[in-house]
Amino acid sequence: MNKINYILIAVAVAVIIIGFVLMTGSPSTATEYNPDIFSFRRITLAPIVCLIGFLLVIVGIMYRPKEKE
Numbered sequence: 001m002n003k004i005n006y007i008l009i010a011v012a013v014a015v016i017i018i019g020f021v022l023m024t025g026s027p028s029t030a031t032e033y034n035p036d037i038f039s040f041r042r043i044t045l046a047p048i049v050c051l052i053g054f055l056l057v058i059v060g061i062m063y064r065p066k067e068k069e
Contacts (some may be wrong), residue, residue, distance in 0.1 A: 008060030
């Protein structure tokens with residue numbers, strides 16, 4: 001693996017962490033309902049960001065630079 005592979009994987013891990021941070025928020029409790037648990041950010045955006053991060057990990061592992069002649 002080259003240096004570029006490690007950089008791609010590091011960026012992908014950072015994107016995955018950002019996706020998990022986007023999922024966080026205040027939960028609903030037994031006495032109080034919080035409708036924010038169904039917000040666009042937590043239900044749609046964060047899983048898409050995590051998916052992009054996991055795809056970047058695959059690209060980072062599979063990437064092979066073009067060889068010079």
